[in-house]
Amino acid sequence: MLFKQVHLNGIKHGEITLAFRKWQKPAVKNGTLLHTSIGLLKVSRIEAVKECNIVEKDAIDAGFKNKEQLMKSLSANTAGTIFKIHVAYFSEDPRIELREQTKVSTLQAAELKAALERLDRYSKQGNWTMKVLHSIEENPNLHAIGIAQLTGFEKEWLKINIRKLKNLGLTISHTVGYELSPKGKVFLNMLSTEK
Numbered sequence: 001m002l003f004k005q006v007h008l009n010g011i012k013h014g015e016i017t018l019a020f021r022k023w024q025k026p027a028v029k030n031g032t033l034l035h036t037s038i039g040l041l042k043v044s045r046i047e048a049v050k051e052c053n054i055v056e057k058d059a060i061d062a063g064f065k066n067k068e069q070l071m072k073s074l075s076a077n078t079a080g081t082i083f084k085i086h087v088a089y090f091s092e093d094p095r096i097e098l099r100e101q102t103k104v105s106t107l108q109a110a111e112l113k114a115a116l117e118r119l120d121r122y123s124k125q126g127n128w129t130m131k132v133l134h135s136i137e138e139n140p141n142l143h144a145i146g147i148a149q150l151t152g153f154e155k156e157w158l159k160i161n162i163r164k165l166k167n168l169g170l171t172i173s174h175t176v177g178y179e180l181s182p183k184g185k186v187f188l189n190m191l192s193t194e195k
Contacts (some may be wrong), residue, residue, distance in 0.1 A: 001027055001034055003019070006063065011038070011088065012038045012089045016061065017086060017087065018062040019087050020073075020083065021084040024079070025113070026083055029046065030044065030045065030046060034087075036093075039093045043085055044086045044088060045086040046083055046084070046085045048081050049084045051072075051082060053090075054071075054084070097170030098168075099165075099166075099169040099172060100181065101183040104187050104190060112168060113191070116168075119164055128151070129165065132161070133170065133184065135150045135172075137180050137188060141174060141176065141178070141179060144158055144177075147151040152154070166183070169184070170184035
């Protein structure tokens with residue numbers, strides 16, 4: 001579930017408490033925590049609504065000037081049900097603290113290595129994790145298209161899977177491109193000294 005930055009800022013400051021989406025079926029559930037650029041958002045309630053039940057205040061609470069502007073934002077998706085989603089800022093992204101670690105114990109390194117081996121084992125692409133990590137290490141701030149060209153992986157697949165490395169605290173995503181996190185650098189350095 002994606003949000004425009006202006007809406008994320010409004011949610012963080014408590015000015016925006018609703019979101020509306022048109023879906024065939026709900027893409028989130030009550031209690032879902034969403035990772036965003038401002039941290040974690042919590043979905044406290046989601047309900048199907050009819051257009052006639054959406055009032056002006058709903059549109060304003062979703063960050064729009066009026067109901068007309070809100071409905072126009074939903075019109076691109078002509079089919080589907082409108083869902084009214086109650087959202088709130090939950091906390092800072094826990095991956096930030098994870099990625100900023102500059103000390104990785106032998107046990108943590110072994111757990112990371114096992115996690116990467118699992119990602120490789122269950123991927124149709126085979127062993128991809130170290131190839132991608134080394135590409136990011138050698139080409140900091142290179143965008144997904146560039147990494148895709150270097151590694152031979154498809155761009156959209158790559159973006160989804162780099163997120164898995166980010167969830168482990170090994171990479172940082174920028175507006176354009178990626179880099180290894182402090183934890184990622186320490187971990188790769190530990191692996192290279194093992195050889």
